[in-house]
Amino acid sequence: MIEITVCFGSSCYLRGSARVVSAIQSYLDAEGIQACVTLKGSFCLDRCTDGVTVQAGKRVFTRVTPETVDHVLREVFASGSVDYDYRSSM
């Protein structure tokens, strides 16, 4: 089970959090892996100037757009595990 959290803070929301969530849901539907993922929202992931911020397990992705969701999620799932100690944006 992997937890994916999308930031809905003021800045991220204006940059399209809601569309990012839709894109993530579409990806999960297309791949048939909804059951493996808990999709959540947050009011602030503390990366306000680099939104939209998405956290998958321990990895944090910044500047995510609906167009880059596929790429981000492929990276998340390709890694096979979410217990990274690595933060992509750091």
Added chain:
Amino acid sequence: MRHVDIVLDVARLQLNKYGEELCGDTIEMARAGDHTVIVLADGLGSGVKASILSILTAKMACTMLKHGEELDSVIQCLAHTLPVCKVRRLAYSTFTIVSTRGSSMYLAEYDNPPAIISEGLRTRLLLSRQREIEGKAVKERFFEISPGDWILLVSDGVLHAGIGGVWNLGWGLERVFAYVKSNLNPHDTAAEWAWDLMHVVEKLYGGKPGDDASVVVLRARQRRHCLVLTGPPADRKDDARLLQILDGAPGWKIIAGGSTSNMVSRLTGEKIEVDLSSDSSRVPPMGRMRGVDLVTEGLITLRHAAEKLDVFPRELRAKRDGASQLAFRLLLSDDIHFVVGTARNPALDSEDLAQFPSRSQIIARMAEKLREQGKAVTVDFV
């Protein structure tokens, strides 16, 4: 008896007689602390003459009663002041007066249709008497009001609605009472009741009222409080103080702001859950946290909520977005406390948010709108 902090939700609405520019009924209200005086006067005739008579009566009575004068001297004063109609050789305006202080209510009626009173309030009638003051037969009643009680003051134009048409003898007292009981929602506000009642009056008159029609709705309920925390304090040392304010606040507790809710969550250990199933098309979704009634994002939600403060709360009740739910609670509250944090937020410097008015500007606008509705609003900056 247990002390209950009672507030009186009051609303008034009037319809002019078809073709008249002036209303011959006047409603006047004065409030100071827990003392409320409301006067409904209906002047003799219609048009300018009726309007002047009713304005003088309502204004004088309201002002004198507000300053603690007895009804006797009000009526004496009116008798000596009202201009005498040349045609009818009368100086005449009917009136109904309601004066409340805390849970005590005084009702005085002279020639107006009797006030329509909820069953509960009728059981708490303490004293009823009929007196002659300056030759006028005045009926006085004293009540002990309790939450849930309501009372309607109507001018005869309301009771006559539909006369000779939909109803042979007009809408009538009993039917208005029955309408309130079976058609009006107890969860709605006085303003919503007044609107619904006048809507019926207008329909019964077929859109052309045959008389001036006025309604005053008074509803007693427990005072409602609401606290809104928005923005983290400028000095982190104040975080704990903010938490104390949150803990000690009576009534609804709302946090509007991502960093603010994160700060509270960090201090209390309670998790924030964002409800992704709520409507996020215009504002970010709503959230939940134990001990808090509503968690929302800050600026965008507040700005949208400010725009929703002009609508009836019932239009917002079932909406599933943060701005509607925030505005709904504010519209239903009597005492509202905004605690506005002034910490600099790097997110707000971004291009997307630079176009937004500042947090304090939005709160100032909200406070102004809420005060106009008679609410007690305090704004503290930390």
